[in-house]
Amino acid sequence: MRVLVTGADGFLGRGLAARLALAPLPIEKLVLTDRAFAEPALAGVDQSAGDLSDPAFLETLLEPGFDLVFHLASVPGGLAEREQALGQKANLLAPIALATAVAERRPGARFVFASSIGVYGTLGNDAVTIHTRTTPDLTYGAHKLMTEYLLSDMARRGVLSSISLRFPGIVARPQTESGHGSAFMSLLFHRIAAGEAYACPVPASSVCWWVSRRAAVDLLLNAAQLEAGRVTLVQPPALVATTGEVAVAVAHYIGRPANVTWGSDETLRQLFGAMPPLDASEALALGFKADADLETLAKAALSGEP
Amino acid sequence: MRVLVTGADGFLGRGLAARLALAPLPIEKLVLTDRAFAEPALAGVDQSAGDLSDPAFLETLLEPGFDLVFHLASVPGGLAEREQALGQKANLLAPIALATAVAERRPGARFVFASSIGVYGTLGNDAVTIHTRTTPDLTYGAHKLMTEYLLSDMARRGVLSSISLRFPGIVARPQTESGHGSAFMSLLFHRIAAGEAYACPVPASSVCWWVSRRAAVDLLLNAAQLEAGRVTLVQPPALVATTGEVAVAVAHYIGRPANVTWGSDETLRQLFGAMPPLDASEALALGFKADADLETLAKAALSGEP
Known part of the structure; x- marks a missing residue:
């Protein structure tokens, strides 16, 4: 082939x-x-x-x-x-x-x-x-x-x-990539993993698909x-979780507390952080799979492995 | 302009x-x-x-x-x-x-x-x-x-x-035009107006938009x-009527009986002659208008005037 x-x-x-x-x-x-x-x-x-x-x-x-x-x-x-x-x-x-x-x-x-x-x-x-x-x-x-x-x-x-x-959006994109409005979804992983402070532009309650x-x-x-x-x-499956939940999962995986302050950018939240539930049952029946849980997501997002 | x-x-x-x-x-x-x-x-x-x-x-x-x-x-x-x-x-x-x-x-x-x-x-x-x-x-x-x-x-x-x-489909297209699956909708006008026999490929009960x-x-x-x-x-308004009703209106407008035999081409009927009702209220509110009635349609379709 x-x-x-x-x-x-x-x-x-x-x-x-x-x-x-x-x-x-x-x-x-x-x-x-x-x-x-x-x-x-x-x-x-x-x-x-x-x-x-x-x-x-x-x-x-x-x-x-x-x-x-x-x-x-x-x-x-x-x-x-x-x-x-x-x-x-x-x-x-x-x-x-x-x-x-x-x-x-x-x-x-x-x-x-x-x-x-x-x-x-x-x-x-x-x-x-x-x-x-x-x-x-x-x-x-x-x-x-x-x-x-x-x-x-x-x-x-x-x-x-x-x-x-x-x-x-797929996480965690390299920090050098630009042009993605959803960049905060990846930075959340990188900054917490690096032990750096991160001013996330959207609230901790923002619901994203991961x-x-x-x-x-x-x-x-x-x-x-x-x-x-x-x-x-x-429509493939994804994990549906808040930015706050993901921050906790990343911090837990890293074994270090997250130092995140949450913003109130309503435009970004509307675009990427106000996602409804996802019913991917048709895709699941065809063998499409999301990350198993937030811990698996954090590990996969931070390992850099393909 | x-x-x-x-x-x-x-x-x-x-x-x-x-x-x-x-x-x-x-x-x-x-x-x-x-x-x-x-x-x-x-x-x-x-x-x-x-x-x-x-x-x-x-x-x-x-x-x-x-x-x-x-x-x-x-x-x-x-x-x-x-x-x-x-x-x-x-x-x-x-x-x-x-x-x-x-x-x-x-x-x-x-x-x-x-x-x-x-x-x-x-x-x-x-x-x-x-x-x-x-x-x-x-x-x-x-x-x-x-x-x-x-x-x-x-x-x-x-x-x-x-x-x-x-x-x-817009009627009545010239008989010389080809490539339109809905050609029967125009031929219905031309053949009846010409006093010719027409073997319409779909049934008289076929509902079309005109x-x-x-x-x-x-x-x-x-x-x-x-x-x-x-x-x-x-979605502009249109007249919703059967091929049979249109044949009657054309014959009435022409003042001569229609000589149409009706076929049973199920593919064509499904594509063009099984149309549901049309709710064009949004377009009507914006001033878009259909032909007033089947008689007006027949006259406009046959006059050749723009």
Whole structure:
């Protein structure tokens, strides 16, 4: 099986690439692509740096024909909102071009798309399911949703075996990454683990959805291995907990008290810290799993292991 | 005000262009575009033939900067399903490129998009409103829906004053037009008016939504004149009636009995002839109007007048 990972130098992409290099799937060829790579490639893995929205690069990249593509590349929400042309190119035009070209070269290829809960827009109080109404209120979510519709239609026609997973923020992202409005969700882990004071911008009562990178990679691998055509759209499970509860769990795991002061940024709280319950029973029935508990989440988020 | 109409040599486009030439709006410059034009331009109107997905053509076309754009150009559903590359270019990539370029040249320009009830996919028995769930089951509907999301997001950001209207089939299309699965809805008018026998592929009990071209043009003009930002998505009203009732109304208007035999094409009936009730109260409150009754519909559909 020939496998392509886009956005492979991103936080999630590096985790997935490392796990794929451990070969949980029978892989004949593994190609990683991103705009640039910080590190040289592992033995037996190809790294190809370039811009997916450049037709010549895409042509060369896809030349081998891939049986399985993980499309993770995207410009984060905050950045996409500020730089609209960049966001449109990376989050809309590139996925359209990529999916179309993958299907042309290898009809029926498996295409796993990292979508986002940003497709829902402002959520009410009801438990979210994959059937919850989608009214994105940021360009990032609108582009992710448009890509989902494209991929579901390609799956219907049988030209691509697509599956889109709506991810919440994944923790703990490196502190150097920027552009994510949900950065506080990751900083909570890093700062407490480092024994530093942290002025969290939202209250301790903010309810977020939490997924470690390890769990997110498991979700992607489960998606890749599901029977083709069984489902094209998944709301994966996540841990639903307050920032305060997570701070306690991190402090407990580290064995050191947390030194967090809680803010009252209502915009951020509305966007990321006012999440309703999550009913992921459909995904659970398909073998998708969240982190087992907050302690497992803290350990996975802080270990740095993929 | 400078006005652009795309798809201006199509059935709806010709009607809109003719009405705009009668100047219901204060127009300084009217430009019509389509891949080709069957007739020379009217005095004072520019016709520009080309492909909207060709960046060089688009650049030249939009050079004047438009305050109001009616985007009607699209490849019909049946054809888009058979020729996927053509459908994607015309129904997805061209609208993205057009809307983006219009907004760049004239931020906040009014952009009226002819969307389709194809965005809903298979409908249940409940009355359809603009809030009905969208699960398109043909590529045409998926592309229209993706474009709606793009335009609504651009409206949210204030870069384009967009409004999308979800049109049902418009009658009576010329008998020469092809690619429309709903062709029977127009042939019903033409054949009865011509005194010819017509083997309608669906039963007389098939419930369709009916809009004459005259009413459709009125809907577009009303959309153009609505206060900007008031609404970005509209399910316009339509007459809801059976094929049998329409045949009777056409025969009555013509003053000659209809010679129609009714078929049992279940696929076509499911797609176009099993429509639920329509609750367009939100659109009615905004001044959008359907044909007054079936007699008015028959007259408008057969007169050929815009």
